[in-house]
Amino acid sequence: MCLGIPGKVIELRDDGAVLMGKVDFGGIRKEACLAYTPEVQLGDYVIVHVGFAISKVDEEEALKTLDVLAQMGDVVSQELETMGPGMAEPAVLNDDGTPASGALTGGAEAGA
């Protein structure tokens, strides 16, 4: 029920009662109520939950998070080489670094 998915606003429509629109989720287009995010423009991304946009995705913050993770990756790869015994390879990954069976292929399907 708490499925919240990011999608791109491709249509805005004020039908008199509430602000509605169409949101594209990777090719699947759905009606959504945009009344709580009236600032959205065409092309913005929103997180849609039970047919309502509950948040506008902040592109700058999204990129910042990925940047921080990527930078940490560089530091960590140096660290990894110095790791001693007992620091087991994470079980979620195979020896060659690829995801183990079922790992990191799906992601959240729901969320409160």
Next chain:
Amino acid sequence: MKYLDEYRDPELAKSLLAEIHRITTRPWTLMEVCGGQTHTIVKQGLDEALPEGVRMIHGPGCPVCVTPLEQIDKALAIAARPNVIFTSYGDMLRVPGTDTDLLALKARGADVRIVYNPLDALKIAKDNPDKEVVFFAVGFETTAPANAMAIAQAKAQGIDNYSVVVSHVLVPPAMTSLLDSPTNQVQSFLAAGHVCAVMGWTEYEPIAEKYRVPIVVTGFEPLDLLEGMLMAIRQLEEGRHEVENQYARAVKREGVPLAQKQIFDVFEIGDRTWRGVGEIPQSGYHLRPEYAAYDAETKFEVGDIHTLEHPACIAGQILTGEKLPLDCTAYGTLCSPQHPLGAPMVSAEGTCAAFHSANRGLDARRVTV
């Protein structure tokens, strides 16, 4: 899909896990509040990849699971009435009541319909003026803005044949209830990202301060969860107890004020019983008196409900994280997603269903039973 795929990168996940291993010096117990997060953690095996001694306890954030049996039995009694079209989010349909569930009622001829958006239920009411359309308004703070909007619109548009069975629950009181328990083991929370998207995180600041627990507002993708865990463990290791926001692309400190305004125009906070947990003070939304005409419980006078849980089900202890599905004798034997005894096996957000779909412990059960 944009804003999803980049947060599933296996290489970055590996880096995050390595960093968690690097900074962890002691055993810690964390709880992810939301069932959607539980699902990703279990499906991806993130909990099994953590350093030895770092434990994830799966929290009560499954709205379907905590909807009290009495509300489900009331919904079933209303749905069984001849002139009623009963509408609900899809995942409530198979939740067992005392004697039956909504899907079984539907099979026996009741008019039960799944809606994705509560405004669709309102449209059904508009299109069927000679019927009573009832919507099962369940959920956490995430669904409240949608459910509140449908009720406000019913009033604004004069749609009198629309009413709701309300069973709304709130995250912060559930967290303090867990922390107040003498058996509490939780040392830090990953707060539910979408609840915080709506409500912001100011409510969590006094909790972090009073109980000295780090709280990290966390998203739902594997990298979000790993980063949330890393931030929580870093705070624990450094002796800090703050509210931090991992899910900055979707959550602002103040939340979405327009959504909050709509919620509090329609609902007020009151006590609420959580299935398997019991009553938690000030932990739910109820209709405000000016919306009493939209309360299906009074409209249909469903009194005299006698509830009875299945004796084998330990849903309450699962919801509070005291026990795991593998501790339950019915898990994978008497109880499965096809024949659920309790709600945590029904919902995609339920811990039992998450374990079952990840096939955890099922082979052993099949051998021994």
